Every structure is written in structure tokens, then in C-alpha cells.
Amino acid sequence: MAAAQASRTGTSDGTGIPRLEGAPLLGSLADLKSDALGTYERARHRHGDVVRIAAGPPGLRTELHCVFSAEGAQQVLASQAANFRKDNALYQEVREALGNGLLTSQDEDYLRQRRLVQPLFTKRRVDGYADAVATETASTLAGWEAAPDGVVDVSDEMMTLALRAVARILFGTDVDATADVVDRCFPVITAYVMRRGYSPVNVPRDWPTPGNRRAAAAMDELYAVCDGIIAERRRGAGAGEGVGEDLLSLLAAATSTDDGEFDATELREQVLIFLLAGHETTATSLAFSLHLLARHPEFQSRARAEITAVLGDRTPGAADLDRLPYLTQVLKEAMRLYPAAPVLGRRSVAAAEVDGHTIPAGADVIVAPWVTHRHPAYWPDPERFDPDRFTPEAEAGRPRYAWLPFGGGPRACIGQHFSMLESVIALAMLLRAYEFEAVDTEISVVAGITLRTTSPVRCRIRRLGA
Numbered sequence: 001m002a003a004a005q006a007s008r009t010g011t012s013d014g015t016g017i018p019r020l021e022g023a024p025l026l027g028s029l030a031d032l033k034s035d036a037l038g039t040y041e042r043a044r045h046r047h048g049d050v051v052r053i054a055a056g057p058p059g060l061r062t063e064l065h066c067v068f069s070a071e072g073a074q075q076v077l078a079s080q081a082a083n084f085r086k087d088n089a090l091y092q093e094v095r096e097a098l099g100n101g102l103l104t105s106q107d108e109d110y111l112r113q114r115r116l117v118q119p120l121f122t123k124r125r126v127d128g129y130a131d132a133v134a135t136e137t138a139s140t141l142a143g144w145e146a147a148p149d150g151v152v153d154v155s156d157e158m159m160t161l162a163l164r165a166v167a168r169i170l171f172g173t174d175v176d177a178t179a180d181v182v183d184r185c186f187p188v189i190t191a192y193v194m195r196r197g198y199s200p201v202n203v204p205r206d207w208p209t210p211g212n213r214r215a216a217a218a219m220d221e222l223y224a225v226c227d228g229i230i231a232e233r234r235r236g237a238g239a240g241e242g243v244g245e246d247l248l249s250l251l252a253a254a255t256s257t258d259d260g261e262f263d264a265t266e267l268r269e270q271v272l273i274f275l276l277a278g279h280e281t282t283a284t285s286l287a288f289s290l291h292l293l294a295r296h297p298e299f300q301s302r303a304r305a306e307i308t309a310v311l312g313d314r315t316p317g318a319a320d321l322d323r324l325p326y327l328t329q330v331l332k333e334a335m336r337l338y339p340a341a342p343v344l345g346r347r348s349v350a351a352a353e354v355d356g357h358t359i360p361a362g363a364d365v366i367v368a369p370w371v372t373h374r375h376p377a378y379w380p381d382p383e384r385f386d387p388d389r390f391t392p393e394a395e396a397g398r399p400r401y402a403w404l405p406f407g408g409g410p411r412a413c414i415g416q417h418f419s420m421l422e423s424v425i426a427l428a429m430l431l432r433a434y435e436f437e438a439v440d441t442e443i444s445v446v447a448g449i450t451l452r453t454t455s456p457v458r459c460r461i462r463r464l465g466a
Contacts, residue, residue, distance in 0.1 A: 017065065017357050018047040019054060027054035027061060033198070036447045037342060040368045044068040044375070050357040053366075060200040065348075065359050066366040070378060070399035072355035073367045076346060077401070078409030080354070084346035086411075088364050090197030091345065094449065096205065097193050097219060099269025102414060103277060110411075116254045116262065117270065117414065120247060126418045127318030128245075129169045133422045134315050136165040137429045144434065144461060151439060155287045155457035158426075159183075162283035163275075165422060170274060171229055172246035181225045182275055185218040190276075192218075194448050226268045234264075247274070274415070280450040281340035282419045285405075286426055287457055288338040289331050291443065292385045294436035294459045299387060303327050307428045316428045324424055327431075329387040331423050335405040337385065342370035342447045344407060369404050370447070378402035434461045 020043045022028035031039045032055050043051040049069035055062050067076055076084045086106055095104045102113050119125070140161045144152060160183070167179045192215035196202045205212055233252050251270055254261060262270065293300040303326055310323045321328065344367040351361045359365060374382040378398050379389070388394065395403075406413040413419070439458035446452050 017050050017052050017359075019052040020047060022054065026057055029055040029200075037368075037370050037445070040066060040068070040343070040366070040371050041374065044371050050355050050359075056200040062200070062364055064366050065363045066368060066371075067354055068368060068371045068375065069355050070372060070375070070401040073369075073372055073404060074399070074401040074408065075352075075354045076365060076367050077344070077404070077407060077411070080352055081409045081411065083349045083352050084365055085349060086345070087347040088345045090193070090449075093193045093197040097189050097215070098272040098276065099265070101266075101269040101273030103273045112259045113266075113270070114414070115259050117251070120250050120254065121414050121418065123417055126421060129418060130316070130318040130421060130425055132168040133165050133425045134317075134429065136161055136168060137426045138315075139164070141429065141433050145463075147461060149460075150462060151458050151460050153456050153458050154290045154436075155283075155453045158286040158290070159279070159283040161426060162279040162286065162422070165426075166275060166278035166282075168246075170247045170271060170278075172249070178225055178229070178275075181221055182279075185222040186276065186280075188214055188218040189222070190449050222272070223268060226271050227264065230264055230267050230271070276449070277413070278415055278418070281413075282422050284338060284340040284451050285331060285335050285419065285423050287453070288443075289334040289423070289427055290430065290436055290459060291438060291440075291457050292334050292337070293330065293431070294438035295441060296385055297437075299330065299385070300431070300436065303330050303427075304431050307432050311428060311432065316425045318421060318425075320428070321421060321424050324428060326387065327424055327427055328420070329390040331420070331427065332390040332403070333385060333387045336373045336379070336389070336403055337383075338445065338451060339369040339373055339405045340450050341405065341407065342451045343368050367404075370451075372402060372404065375402070433464060435464055436461055 020028060020039070022031060028039060032053070039053065043053055043066055049067065049072060051066045051068070053064045053066060055064065067073060086104060091104055098104070100109060102110070102117060105113055140157060144157075160179075163182060164175055164179050167175045167182065171178050192211060195211070203209060203212070205216075229248065230252065233249050248267070248271060251262060251267055293303065306324060306326045310320060316324075346365040346367070348359050348361055348363045348365055352359050373379065376382055379402070401408055406416040406419070437460040439460055440456050442455075443453055443457055444455040446454055
């Protein structure tokens with residue numbers, strides 16, 4: 001990542017929180033736009049675990065209160081979670097684009113949605129999705145048989161695999177109809193959301209600017225395909241066809257005495273959030289697991305030996321997660337170095353003490369897993385890839401919030417078991433079939449709604465046993 005320039009001197013407000021100095025007029029706005037993750041890293045390195053970063057012109061300036069320690073992250077996300085809400089500008093843009101689903105809803109809306117959805121994400125229910133993951137991984141492997149020159153971009157390939165897997169789980173047989181639309185529309189929508197979420201001033205969404213029109217067309221197309229499948233499911237249920245096993249059918253049938261059921265709009269909002277969170281995050285973890293193993297053949301060989309010993313030639317299932325501890329360590333270490341949600345935003349309701357500093361009321365607060373996962377207090381030689389950081393003994397010796405790829409507290413990701421299930425099954429099948437060698441050794445990433453690559457992540461693949 002390009003190194004953004006900032007002064008080494010910081011100033012402090014009345015609370016004693018140091019500030020990373022930037023340009024006189026725009027503060028650190030340019031630094032954050034060009035390299036947000038690097039800017040957060042520099043802020044911690046220069047000024048400690050709670051740092052202010054100012055961005056924007058006078059009168060429109062935003063001041064971010066960044067929290068980098070595991071202890072501070074736990075206070076913001078867990079022990080004082082009620083005081084730190086999803087009220088910032090970026091979450092509002094996500095709400096406008098994708099609706100008020102589990103990712104963005106708050107208060108009683110969130111609690112009601114969580115109660116309705118929770119039974120669909122029990123371990124027993126999620127374990128039933130293993131076959132869908134294995135089916136889509138087998139399809140990816142079949143496609144690689146014709147890979148030109150034996151080289152694939154694992155970032156693109158894992159995005160497709162994860163999208164098709166979550167679409168199969170959500171929609172059952174309607175995979176092709178939805179995956180193509182999501183693949184085409186989501187990048188347009190997420191780029192629009194990020195641009196508006198970090199801009200000091202935005203034009204109204206209904207103005208006919210080129211950006212507004214592109215985003216509106218993408219949203220209309222995405223909504224239409226989801227609404228069509230939802231209507232079809234409800235017609236089938238009304239005709240006495242029973243409840244299908246795909247997640248959408250189960251969501252449509254979810255009811256409780258106290259919480260009622262989801263209406264058609266609420267169903268679409270949940271589906272859109274599951275599509276976003278359920279494929280981009282897992283795809284990131286898979287791609288970087290393969291990339292890191294491709295750069296470290298000794299760890300790749302160790303993981304493959306475990307896979308072969310446990311699975312032989314059979315297709316992995318949910319019961320195999322506990323039988324593949326080293327592969328799980330590989331995945332967790334990849335998620336440490338490349339967390340799919342590298343930055344988490346909140347806004348404080350009242351003034352609060354966080355890691356020895358007072359965060360004022362109404363402050364925009366940043367918890368940055370990207371930085372916490374590289375904090376030398378918890379991770380010696382933090383840039384080094386080492387799956388043995390995640391042995392049970394090593395994990396027991398660290399603070400709970402030193403590793404937080406799924407967030408934490410009452411808003412922790414409801415799909416974390418599904419993500420781990422999908423990732424371990426897919427990695428096991430891919431590594432058993434192919435050997436990976438890195439073509440691109442340095443990868444550029446940016447912090448969007450999720451972590452995104454801005455350069456290829458190519459690997460040379462060699463079919464094992466061929």
C-alpha cells in the first residue's frame with residue numbers, strides 16, 4: 001500500500017487523546033482516501049491505542065476517535081455496546097442501498113430480526129449447508145481443469161465460489177438467475193455506498209447524476225430478482241407445497257408469537273444483507289488463505305497432509321471441522337492478516353471511558369481489526385504468517401478481542417459458524433486436488449464495506465496425482 005504522508009507531531013484535546021496531524025485545510029482526508037488502513041496503522045504506531053484523526057474542510061470536518069487495543073475494542077463492541085451505535089454516515093448509506101437488515105438495524109428492529117433469524121443459524125441447521133458448499137467447490141475444481149497456463153486469480157475464483165454457495169443456500173435451485181445479477185450489481189452499489197459514506201457533502205440520491213443513475217439501476221435490478229423469487233416462494237407456500245429447505249423459504253416461514261413474521265420488503269432486506277455479508281467475507285478469507293499457503297509451501301504441505309489423513313478421497317462434511325485443526329489454524333491466521341471486516345464504525349451516545357480515555361458524546365468511533373490484528377502487544381512479529389499462533393494454548397494466552405474478524409459483543413456476526421464451515425470445507429477440497437504456487441507475492445487491498453483487493457491474486461496451480 002502506498003505510504004500516505006502525515007506529520008509526526010500530534011495534538012491532544014481536553015480528554016488527553018492525541019491527534020494525528022494532517023494537512024492544514026483537509027486534515028487527513030487525502031490520507032484516508034488513498035490508504036485508510038495504512039493511516040490507522042501509523043496513528044497507532046505514533047500515538048498509541050486511542051487516537052483522533054480529523055478529516056475534511058473546516059465546517060464539514062469529521063473527527064474519528066480510533067480505538068486499537070483489544071481492551072478498547074471489547075469496551076466499544078461488548079461491555080459498553082449500548083453506548084456505541086451504528087449511527088454513522090456509512091451505515092446510513094448501507095441502509096439506503098440494501099435496507100434495514102441484520103447488519104444495519106438497531107434497537108427493537110434488530111432484536112426482533114435476530115429472534116426470527118437465530119433458529120436458522122443454529123449449528124445443526126448450518127451444518128446442513130455443507131453439501132451445498134461441497135457442490136460449488138467441486139464445480140470450481142471442474143472449471144480449473146481448463147485453466148489457461150495453469151494460472152488462476154484466486155480472488156476472483158473464490159468470490160464466484162462463495163457467491164454461488166450462498167446463493168444456492170439462500171435460493172436452492174435458483175443459483176444462476178441470482179448469482180449473475182449479484183455479481184454484476186453489487187460492485188456498483190458498494191462503490192456508490194463507500195463514495196457517499198466518506199464524502200463530506202453528497203448530492204441528493206434522486207438527482208439524475210450519472211453515479212446516482214448507475215446505482216439506482218443496479219439496485220432496481222437486484223431488488224427485482226430477489227422480489228421475484230420471494231413472491232414465487234410465497235405462492236408455493238400458499239398453494240400447499242410446504243416449506244422448502246433453502247434459507248429463503250425458511251426465512252419466509254419464520255414466525256413467532258411475539259415477533260410475527262417478515263413482510264416481503266423485510267425478507268428482501270435480509271436476503272440482500274446475507275448475500276453481501278455471506279459471500280464477500282468468506283471469499284476474502286478463502287482467497288488469502290490460498291495466497292498465503294502458496295507463498296509458504298511448508299505450511300501448505302502440512303495442511304495437505306492433515307487433509308489427506310482425515311478425508312482420504314471422500315467429500316468433507318460438517319463433522320470434519322473438528323478433525324482438521326491445523327487447516328482451521330491456517331484459516332484463522334489468514335483472517336488475522338486479512339480480516340474481511342477491517343474497520344468497524346460506531347457513534348457514541350454519551351461520553352464514555354475507553355482504554356483510559358474519554359470518548360465524547362456524539363463521536364464517530366473506529367475499531368480497526370486490521371490494526372488490532374497487527375498489534376505487537378498481542379502478536380510478536382505481526383506481519384509474519386504463522387498458523388501456530390492459533391493452537392489452543394496460544395489462543396488461551398491472548399485477550400479475547402485481540403482477534404475479532406467477526407466483530408464481537410451483541411452485534412457479533414450471526415453467520416460466523418457458517419463462514420468457518422464453508423471455508424474449511426472449500427479449502428480442504430481445493431488443497432487436496434491442487435498444489436498452489438504464488439505468482440503475485442505482493443497484494444494491494446483497500447477497506448470498503450469489506451476488505452477488497454485492488455490487484456490480482458494469481459496462483460499457479462498443479463493438479464495433484466496427474
